[in-house]
Each structure stands twice: as structure tokens, then as C-alpha cells.
Amino acid sequence: MTTPKKQSKKNYHKHNPKTATILSILFAGLGQLYNRRFLKGSIFIFIEGAFLLAFLDALNYGLWGLRTLGTIPGTDHSIRLLVLGVLSLIVSVIAITLYVFNVLDARKQAKKIKKGWVPLSFKQVLKELYDYSFPYIITFPGLFLMIFVVIFPLLFSLLLAFTNYDLYHSPPRNLVDWVGLDNFKSLFTVPIWQETFLSVFVWTIVWTVVATTLQIALGFFLAVLVNDERVRFKKLIRTILILPWAVPAFVTILVFAAMFNDDFGAINRDIIVPLFGGDGISWLSDPFYSRIAIIMIQTWLGFPFIFALFTGILQSISKDWYEAADMDGASRIQKFKSITFPHVMFATAPLLIMQYASNFNNFNVIYLFNEGGPAVRGQNAGGTDILISWVYKLTFDTNNYSMAAVISIIMGLIVSGFAFYQFRKTRSFKEEGEI
Amino acid sequence: MSSKTKSKLEITAIYLILAIVSVIIFYPLLWTIGMSLNQGTSLYSSSIIPDNFSLEHYKWLFSPQSDYLLWYKNSLIVAFANAIGSVVLTAFVAYAFSRFKFVGRKNGLYIFLLLQMFPVMMAMVALYIFLNMIGLLDSLTGLILIYLGGQIPFNAWLVKGYFDTIPKELDEAAKIDGAGPIRIFWSVLLPLAKPILAVVALFNFMAPLFDFLLPSIVISSEENYTLALGLYNFINDQFANNFTRFAAGSVLIAVPIATIYLFLQRYLISGLASGGTKG
Numbered sequence: 001m002t003t004p005k006k007q008s009k010k011n012y013h014k015h016n017p018k019t020a021t022i023l024s025i026l027f028a029g030l031g032q033l034y035n036r037r038f039l040k041g042s043i044f045i046f047i048e049g050a051f052l053l054a055f056l057d058a059l060n061y062g063l064w065g066l067r068t069l070g071t072i073p074g075t076d077h078s079i080r081l082l083v084l085g086v087l088s089l090i091v092s093v094i095a096i097t098l099y100v101f102n103v104l105d106a107r108k109q110a111k112k113i114k115k116g117w118v119p120l121s122f123k124q125v126l127k128e129l130y131d132y133s134f135p136y137i138i139t140f141p142g143l144f145l146m147i148f149v150v151i152f153p154l155l156f157s158l159l160l161a162f163t164n165y166d167l168y169h170s171p172p173r174n175l176v177d178w179v180g181l182d183n184f185k186s187l188f189t190v191p192i193w194q195e196t197f198l199s200v201f202v203w204t205i206v207w208t209v210v211a212t213t214l215q216i217a218l219g220f221f222l223a224v225l226v227n228d229e230r231v232r233f234k235k236l237i238r239t240i241l242i243l244p245w246a247v248p249a250f251v252t253i254l255v256f257a258a259m260f261n262d263d264f265g266a267i268n269r270d271i272i273v274p275l276f277g278g279d280g281i282s283w284l285s286d287p288f289y290s291r292i293a294i295i296m297i298q299t300w301l302g303f304p305f306i307f308a309l310f311t312g313i314l315q316s317i318s319k320d321w322y323e324a325a326d327m328d329g330a331s332r333i334q335k336f337k338s339i340t341f342p343h344v345m346f347a348t349a350p351l352l353i354m355q356y357a358s359n360f361n362n363f364n365v366i367y368l369f370n371e372g373g374p375a376v377r378g379q380n381a382g383g384t385d386i387l388i389s390w391v392y393k394l395t396f397d398t399n400n401y402s403m404a405a406v407i408s409i410i411m412g413l414i415v416s417g418f419a420f421y422q423f424r425k426t427r428s429f430k431e432e433g434e435i
Numbered sequence: 436m437s438s439k440t441k442s443k444l445e446i447t448a449i450y451l452i453l454a455i456v457s458v459i460i461f462y463p464l465l466w467t468i469g470m471s472l473n474q475g476t477s478l479y480s481s482s483i484i485p486d487n488f489s490l491e492h493y494k495w496l497f498s499p500q501s502d503y504l505l506w507y508k509n510s511l512i513v514a515f516a517n518a519i520g521s522v523v524l525t526a527f528v529a530y531a532f533s534r535f536k537f538v539g540r541k542n543g544l545y546i547f548l549l550l551q552m553f554p555v556m557m558a559m560v561a562l563y564i565f566l567n568m569i570g571l572l573d574s575l576t577g578l579i580l581i582y583l584g585g586q587i588p589f590n591a592w593l594v595k596g597y598f599d600t601i602p603k604e605l606d607e608a609a610k611i612d613g614a615g616p617i618r619i620f621w622s623v624l625l626p627l628a629k630p631i632l633a634v635v636a637l638f639n640f641m642a643p644l645f646d647f648l649l650p651s652i653v654i655s656s657e658e659n660y661t662l663a664l665g666l667y668n669f670i671n672d673q674f675a676n677n678f679t680r681f682a683a684g685s686v687l688i689a690v691p692i693a694t695i696y697l698f699l700q701r702y703l704i705s706g707l708a709s710g711g712t713k714g
Contacts, residue, residue: 080564080568083568134616135536135537136531138528138530139528139531141527142524142525142527142528145584146588148580149580149583150550150584151550152561152565154550154553154557156561157558160560222453225452226453230445231453237453238700240457240460240461241460243460243461243464245696246696247464248641248644248685248692250663250666251467251666251689252464254667254670254681255463255466255467255682256463258670258678259463259466270483300459300463308703363648364648368647368667405557405560408553411553411557412553415553416549420549
């Protein structure tokens with residue numbers, strides 16, 4: 001053990017971080033070799049070599065495709081090129097990150113050596129490498145899938161919004177071109193788009209706020225009721241109240257759609273007509289009543305989750321709080337206002353925000369109830385269409401892909417902006433950052 | 436009014452409200468069961484208490500003309516694969532995010548939260564084209580892979596929150612005893628995190644059974660249908676004509692799922708309350 005120490009003592013002043021940095025810029029891994037970190041160095045060299053051999057051509061082609069979207073109609077498939085382009089972009093970003101990491105690592109290591117740091121034995125190096133890379137190794141499978149299923153599609157849609165990909169510009173017969181911000185402009189200036197967007201947007205907001213708030217309020221109300229100590233058969237009652245959550249939603253929505261049927265639905269036939277007379281309410285063909293029906297259905301579907309969640313929280317509030325309040329002679333409303341309500345809301349804020357976000361994107365209810373209908377004159381979306389079901393129709397009914405992408409982007413920005421702002425305000429999120 | 440009668444009135448009001456809510460909950464469910472027992476296929480001539488009780492629709496579902504059992508099998512394959520896969524994937528990701536320092540950790544959490552806000556719909560066109568390119572369109576494998584990747588941001592965040600509540604001293608103690616990271620994960624964290632992992636498994640078992648949107652885009656041939664798709668097509672072809680059959684098929688999927696749910700509700704609530712909410 002003494003000889004290597006002496007040797008390194010003699011040499012370490014000569015070790016130059018600049019050399020290491022330049023070497024690792026020239027070819028990843030060389031700097032590490034210079035630092036006598038042979039294992040790390042060879043891994044980097046292997047990665048860069050493999051990358052250059054396997055990907056360089058593909059990357060070049062991919063990025064060319066991304067820039068031009070093809071040049072020969074009928075031969076170049078613009079959308080395939082766009083997919084390849086996005087994938088090349090992702091691979092490039094990963095490669096650049098690794099490369100920068102390699103340079104920084106070489107530099108840091110060289111500085112350490114200069115200060116007299118002694119390289120570890122091979123076994124120690126292996127162990128260190130294992131410990132160091134462990135978190136990367138275990139996140140890799142999940143991350144890999146996520147890149148393809150979440151990140152790649154998002155980037156793709158983002159780019160699609162700046163093209164003219166629709167029924168008339170669709171490969172393989174025609175080429176798709178970059179059109180800059182034209183789609184965004186026409187969304188806000190062409191009358192039919194402008195009107196449709198405005199009315200769908202307003203209804204989406206109304207729907208999100210009203211339906212979600214109703215289901216939270218009902219769930220909260222019932223949770224407090226059942227939590228009353230005088231109520232018996234609590235278990236049975238809770239089981240019944242959770243039932244709508246337990247039945248698959250697509251089943252209940254389709255059942256409701258049948259029950260609300262204008263002509264032979266059970267609601268009109270068994271409730272409205274016998275009680276109020278007349279011909280019943282046109283639940284499916286009048287936009288106003290369709291909206292009412294959909295909000296009622298969503299409340300039915302959504303309150304059990306809130307009920308279950310709040311029940312758990314209510315049970316966890318310590319009795320001492322209430323006893324102390326009793327001592328001070330607090331009324332029931334006061335107790336509710338200053339103990340129950342803040343407790344429940346504070347503890348569940350992130351999940352409640354998520355409820356709003358999920359209703360904003362609640363495709364199932366809208367589409368399965370009456371496919372976003374009824375049709376409305378002067379616009380290309382139905383009376384109950386929210387943004388997401390409109391996007392679905394634009395994509396799969398009229399193949400107006402680029403406009404669908406534009407609207408998706410606007411939606412994504414709204415939800416994520418709102419949610420992000422809220423999350424930052426809640427304490428639970430602030431704590432996430434620390435280990 | 437004495438406080439005793441007041442209390443009695445209150446409690447009566449509570450029971451009354453709960454009774455009304457129960458009626459509203461049970462009405463559509465019982466109506467569906469009633470429909471499924473009607474003879475004939477017309478919605479108009481059927482009623483909640485059938486005039487002529489029959490099991491013909493149930494018999495038909497199990498007859499060789501129907502693909503119902505096949506759809507059931509497909510749904511279960513997707514559900515089980517998704518449940519198991521998601522637990523494995525998210526547990527590892529959450530472990531890394533909860534216990535290790537690494538590049539991109541903090542930003543990763545922000546990005547996770549943002550990503551799960553974006554509508555799935557945004558991804559649909561891209562996923563369709565991509566699956567088509569790698570030849571997984573109209574296959575259960577493609578469907579499973581998309582579910583697995585898409586669930587990571589939300590569930591990793593949920594499980595990470597739960598891992599954070601497990602004291603780090605336990606890890607330290609195990610480390611001193613010579614346990615490596617895998618061992619700590621396997622014999623310290625996993626046993627303690629069972630409740631939240633059960634929640635993740637259950638959610639991801641249920642999600643594919645409930646989902647209509649993704650299969651309707653990915654799956655096109657009838658032998659690959661999941662239950663949601665198949666049942667939707669029962670009534671989408673000629674709405675009123677097949678409703679009773681749809682009702683029968685729905686009962687057969689809703690009853691087992693609801694039973695599992697109600698059995699596990701205790702875990703669901705405690706898991707959610709401790710993972711997703713940190714008071």
C-alpha cells in the first residue's frame with residue numbers, strides 16, 4: 001500500500017484538469033482514462049463508439065426529416081419523418097446530456113487527483129460505481145417506457161400544432177408542411193373556429209367547476225353526516241355510499257344514457273311524466289338539459305371517492321380538538337369551520353386539485369352519454385362537448401390533426417399551469433424537494 | 436324544544452337524507468339488473484320488474500355465438516399484466532426518488548406532476564402512429580405497454596409519498612447490518628409499503644377494465660376487444676335493440692368488480708390517505 005501512495009504523491013501535482021477536460025471533449029472517456037479511471041473510461045468510450053456507429057446516420061436522417069418533413073410527395077411520408085425526427089431529438093438530448101456529464105466528471109476527477117486524492121482499488125471502484133448508478137438503474141425501465149408513452153407523444157403533438165396536417169394534407173399522397181403559428185391564428189380569427197372554441201371553452205370551465213365542486217360538496221356533506229356518533233350501522237351505510245365508485249363507470253354512464261333517453265328512458269317514463277305530466281324533458285336533444293343531466297351523472301359517479309377519502313381524514317382528527325373546543329363553548333358551526341373544514345381541506349388539497357384536473361379531461365362521461373351531442377348550429381362541436389371530446393372528434397371524425405393538437409396544447413397549458421400554481425402553494429409539495 | 440327532541444329530530448333527518456341518497460344510488464343499478472332479466476331485446480317493452488322473467492341474455496353471452504368470454508379473458512389479461520407491471524415499475528422509481536440523490540431528482544418530481552396533467556388525448560395520434568410503426572397496433576401488448584408507461588407519473592408520486600413516511604433510520608440500521616440497496620428495498624421498505632402497493636395494484640387492475648378511450652383507438656379487431664369495447668358495441672350497433680343484452684353483460688362484469696372493491700375499500704382509503712395526502 002505504501003508504494004502507490006508515494007508514487008501518486010510524486011505525480012499528482014503534474015496532473016492537469018485542463019488536459020482531462022480537453023481529452024474528454026475530444027472523445028468521451030479519454031479524460032477518465034487520463035485520470036486512471038479505466039472502468040469508467042472504457043464504459044464512456046464504448047457508449048460513444050456505439051452511438052457513433054449505430055445512430056449517427058439515423059439521427060442525421062431523422063433531423064433532416066424533422067426540418068423538411070420530406071420533399072417528394074408520394075415517396076416521403078411526412079408523418080413518419082416527424083415521428084423519426086422526434087425520436088432522434090430525444091436520443092440527441094440524451095446523448096448530449098451524457099456527453100456533458102462525461103466532460104464535467106473528467107474535470108472534477110482530475111481536480112481531485114491534483115489535490116492528492118488517491119484512486120481506489122478496483123473492487124472499491126466497482127462498489128462505488130454500483131452505489132452511484134443504482135438509482136439510475138432502477139429508474140431506467142420506468143423512465144424508458146415513459147419516454148415513449150408520455151414524453152414522445154407530447155413532443156409529437158406539440159410539433160403537430162405547427163403543421164398543416166389534416167384531411168387534405170395527409171401522407172402518403174401529400175406532404176405535410178410547417179406553417180408556423182397559422183393554426184393558432186385561425187383558431188382566434190376564423191369565425192367558425194372562434195365561436196366554437198369560445199363556447200366549448202366556457203362550457204368546459206363551467207362543467208369542471210360545477211361538477212367537481214358538487215361532487216366534493218356532496219361527498220363532504222355525507223362524510224360528515226355518517227361520521228356523526230349517533231349514526232348506527234356505519235359500515236353498511238359506508239358500503240352503500242361507495243357503491244357507485246365500485247361499479248365500472250363506462251357501464252353506469254351507458255346505463256344512464258339509456259335511462260335519460262328522450263322517448264323511452266326510465267327517467268322520463270317513470271319519474272318526469274307521471275309526476276309533472278307533459279311529454280317529458282328532452283335530455284338528449286336539448287343542450288341545456290343534456291348539460292344538467294351530465295352534471296348530475298358526474299356527481300353520482302364522483303362523490304363516493306371524495307366520501308371515502310374524507311371519511312378516512314375525519315376519523316384521523318383527534319378527539320382532543322373537539323373537546324378543547326367544547327370547553328371554550330364553541331358552537332357546532334364554529335367547530336366545523338375552524339377544526340373539521342381546515343383539517344380535511346388541508347390534508348387533501350393535492351387530491352382535490354387532481355379531481356378538478358380529471359374532470360377537465362373527463363372524456364368518458366361526455367362521450368359515452370351522447371357523444372358530446374346534440375349538434376349545435378354554427379359550430380363544429382356538439383352542445384355538451386368539452387375541449388377533450390372536441391379534440392377526439394377533430395382527430396378521429398374529421399381528421400383535422402393539427403387543429404386538434406393546437407387545442408390540446410391550450411388545454412395542457414391551462415391545466416398544468418393551474419395545477420402547478422396550486423401545488424406550489426400546498427405544503428405537501430414544498431416538502432417533496434428535500435430528502 | 437329540549438335538546439333531546441332536537442337530537443332525535445336531527446338524527447331522523449340524517450337517516451332520511453341517507454335513505455334518499457341510497458335510493459338514488461340503487462335505482463340505476465337495480466334498473467340494470469331488472470333490464471337484464473327481461474325477455475326480448477327492446478328497451479321500450481322492458482321494465483325494472485320484468486313481466487316475463489328470463490335468463491336468455493345470460494345464456495346467450497355464454498353461447499358460442501358470442502365473443503363475451505373472449506373479451507372477458509382479454510380484459511383480465513390486460514388488467515393483471517398492468518397491475519403487476521405497474522407495481523414493479525413504480526416501486527423502483529419511487530424508491531429511487533425517495534431514498535437517493537441523483538441528477539434530475541428534484542426536477543423529475545416537478546415534471547412528473549406536470550406530465551400527468553396533460554390530457555391523454557394529446558398523445559393519442561402519436562401513440563397510434565408509433566404503435567403502427569412498431570407493429571403493435573391492434574394488440575393487447577401495445578395496450579398494456581401504453582397503460583404501464585402512462586401510469587408512472589401519478590403512481591410514482593403516490594408511492595414516493597408513502598416511502599417518505601417510512602423512517603430512514605430503518606434503512607440506516609439495515610445498512611449497518613450490511614444490507615445493500617436491493618436488500619433494504621426488498622426486506623425493509625416493501626413489507627412496510629404493502630398498503631400503498633395494494634392501492635397501486637388495484638387501481639391499475641381496475642383502470643383497464645374501466646377504460647374505453649384507449650382501447651377504442653388501439654384495438655380494432657373483434658377478437659382483441661376488451662369488455663368496455665365489446666359492451667359498447669352491443670348498444671352502439673342498434674341502440675335499443677341490444678340493450679338488455681348489454682345489461683346482462685354489464686352485470687356480469689360489475690358484480691365481481693364491485694365485490695372486490697368493497698372488500699378492499701379499507702386498504703384503498705388508508706393507502707390513499709397516507710400516500711397522496713401529507714397533512
